[in-house]
Amino acid sequence: MKHSRRVSSLLILSCITALALAAGPPAGDVGPTYAIRNCRIVPVAGPAVEKGTIIIRDGLIEALGPVDKVRVPDDAEVVEAEGLIAYPGLVSAFSNLFLEQPARPEGQTAPFEVEAQVQPAAGEDRFPPGPGLLVLDQLKPKKAALESFHKAGFTTVLVAPTRGIFQGQSVLLNLNGEPLGPMVLRNGAALHINFTTERGGYPSSLMGTIAHIRQSFIDAEYYAARQAQYAKGPAGLKRPEYDPRLEALVPFVRDRKPVVFQCNNLEDIKRALKIVGEFKLNALLAGANEAWRVADVLKKTPIPLLVSLDFRPPATSMYMTQGEELRKKAEAEIYPANAAALAKEGIAFALVSAANADGGAILRNVRTAIKAGLPKDVALRALTIQPARYLGLDRELGSLEPGKIANVVLVKGEIFDDNAQVAKAFVDGVLFKYAEVSK
């Protein structure tokens, strides 16, 4: 008992040291305790505070409330925020931020089938490593990309891999600086699957892909069962052969680790739901810009939706096959109205930046969705607490509450207004200054 307590206090100590080292304020800033004063606070978790104070200490929110109720600690650096509105940092539960290889824009995903007439040579791996790939290993953080997201209000992102059918596993990042390590909230956050084809091999068609996804999950279940049977009583049993691909799939098919299906059109949503049902996966659907077309199905079978703020219709969408006029209409009117239609039907969703790398463009698209009828408060929840819930992060972020991670953005104007400007962003309590605010 005594021993374990010592270990845990040691752990805490090392955590604090780590935090101090990693999340330490950039040069020039004063200290780790801040008092943001005189701002309007929109905590998302509760009613707005017209004139309030937020205390940030050691990367966490210590307190918040009306100015006359929250005492400013002696050691706090005061951040005067009169005229600004404090929001929880926005969360994009699906992005391609920091990916070295530019993500293939959604509008150019693989066609239904490719000409492929080759067979892999004997002994060659039939499938690429897919499920075991960790996208974290491919990330190259860039200051400009980070700032672009901060200026759009984003402090937390899930970065998803982009290639293949079993694309690999995503990482959750809190955008607190440029070194990658301290940013990581969770590695291997979810397994990502896309209804595309493998280049130059099997499967080369969508129907082949669906069979391949199902067979892979069947094989992973079989693999796990064989391993478990062997572990229980190896005597008289042939040792099951190690398979890295299936091994990587096991936590997703056995232990309900989250699986994200990229759904580029209405049929993809139904295809994903079938597979999710068959293997009882803990799944989220990304893209989903045609979700309004299956509103009845989604009401009957609720599933987390990561609705894309990239409104370009993908290659496999019907809006790409019926002329330029319809394509333009889809991008300008039909896809932006998706979120509003879902909200009207009472279907929950998060909004995600998807392949979009430009923060300004992402916010512009949020405004477009709002103009198409999405209520502002629903939009805000869809970019804060809703994605936090979907990612299992709602105890530590997604709203402004004491004890949560200090992800706070101070905005001049309402965050989704045309002229809104992010003046300051706190991420893990690290202060980033972006615009001088004239009173």
Add this chain to the structure above:
Amino acid sequence: MRKPALPCLLGLCLLTAAALPAFADRGDLLIKNGTILTVTKGVIAKGDVLVIGGIIKQIGENIAAPAGVRVVDAAGRFVLPGIIDSHTHIALAGTNEGSEAITPEADVGTVINADDTSILTALSGGVTMVHTMHGSANPIGGPNVVLKTKWGRPSEELVVREALPTLKFALGENVKQSGRTVQPGQTQRYPATRMGANAIIRREFQKARNYMEQWDRYNKAAAAKNPPKNLVPPRQDLRLEVLAELLRGNMVARCHSYQATETLEFMELAKEFGFKIACFEHIWEGYKIADELAAAKIGISVFADSWAYKMEAAEGIAYDAGYCAKRGVLVSINSDSGERIRRLFNDAAKTMKYGGLSEEEALKLITINPAIQLGVDRIVGSLEVGKQGDIAIFNEHPMSAYTRCDMTIIEGDVYFDRDLVLKEREEAAKKAAAPRGEGGVS
């Protein structure tokens, strides 16, 4: 349920092509005063067809319209069962899993694309049902699916679940790909010959038999009073499971086949492994083995023309369909295409010139015959009381060269109405031509 505004918006975009069905009809419709070509029960010169709740309730003369039922005047026009296409590839997101030779796990039923405008094209030619198939790139392709051409309805509502489950096979040039240029770094896919195609199919059936035996052994052992310790089940294999379904008789084969020899060899394979062939596809040399096909009760689904369009079709003749039909083979005319599908009636009529079929016999090739091939003759394929109200109305006899489809009805709902489409097209053109600010398109 309340409909969101968006589908209407979407509907508008597509309306330039055709009207969405008037679902207010709810499957109730009375067609009056047409020449009724029932296909199986003769012709009524001036008759009515009443459909209630999607089912044909009455066929005869002077049927009174029940209250609230829409009446379609068919005076001077021809009323026939909805046309059925026994072999096409429309309404799919992809047709071939060409990467490997054997892909029965690749099921076209998983990639239905209800947004394919070929469905509209089909409707404009009176087609109400299609057998939409895996392509012919593989000796063993995948399962096919039967759909109704219910444009505007969700994909799952198109599927005809009463139809026989079918599995696509293919022989000949498409499979052996001997004419294909192999790119550097690629290997020629096996098989490259007709004998190879036969061999690989046999090999795969052997595998399927072994697979079935493995499972039988396992199930028996697992069901025993004292199952052996450390009993390991076989791996579930989606590919072999589909073949096992065929061997168990729960599916039937549909085989793309051009030449007589390879066709007979495939029939031998079927005998050897005990599976059922429902139909040979295209079968240009069917006339050479008409008696064998008739004796084996195997149907054929063929083109009306295009004979000799490629080497392996060199001995194809215009009389194939007509001759085989006269020898007692169950023949259907197929489109294999999202375009020819709108004029299957013209193609069927060609058998009157080439093969000497009567109007009645020719019409069967695109109605009751394909219905039998698909195992749905109980519910469609002719106009009979109790069958589903899938109906086409033509301005002239459908086997006339001057005919055209005016209206296509599925289960009593109007899915295509030529007058409506023309009116909408006119309005759209007017709108497009109007100057800006006066409702014109900018």
